[in-house]
Structure formats: C-alpha cells, structure tokens
Amino acid sequence: MDQIDVRILDRDYRLAVSAEDKPRLIEAARAVDERMRALREAGRVSGTDRIAVMAALQLADELIGLREAAHSTMAAPEAEVSKRVRRMTETIDDALKRQESLF
Numbered sequence: 001m002d003q004i005d006v007r008i009l010d011r012d013y014r015l016a017v018s019a020e021d022k023p024r025l026i027e028a029a030r031a032v033d034e035r036m037r038a039l040r041e042a043g044r045v046s047g048t049d050r051i052a053v054m055a056a057l058q059l060a061d062e063l064i065g066l067r068e069a070a071h072s073t074m075a076a077p078e079a080e081v082s083k084r085v086r087r088m089t090e091t092i093d094d095a096l097k098r099q100e101s102l103f
Helices: 022-042 048-102
Strands: 002-008 011-017
Touching (some): 011 022, 022 048
Antiparallel strands (some): 002 011
C-alpha cells in the first residue's frame, strides 16, 4: 500500500491507497475539496462538519443519479434484445410447425 497526502478545505490528510487506486483517490479528494470550498464560499452552510456533510450528500446524490441513469440506459437495450429473441423464437417455432406438416 502506498500513502498519499491530500489537502481538503485547508486540512491535510494522509491516506493509504493501492497503486492502481491512487489516481482515482487523488481525483476524489480534489472533487471533495472543490465541493466543500464552493459550499463555504456560498455562505449558506457554516462549520466544517456541516460543510463536509452537505458536500457528501451532494456528491452521493450525483452518484446515485448517475447509477440510475446508467441502469435505465442499460434496461432499454435489454428489453429490446428480449423482444428480438421472442420474435426469433416465434419465427423458428412457426417454421418448425410448417416443416412438421410436410412430413
């Protein structure tokens, strides 16, 4: 495990991370820092704890929204594939019935 130092809202944190996850965690820390700074600068939320919770909620909401969008995007092709398979099965069944009547 590697260690990285990140700075979020003027506080330093040392984190243990695997080499393959390092770039993603650095990007995540940057995103959290940006979100927390934006909340602090907007002045609607005060206190580091409250800012952290609001930033976490906003980021989690975005993540859930992306997952839902990805799921609904994936569901549409699956439904189309199911329809096509059903039509192909019906076509094959019809062809087999016609073949059976020949013999």
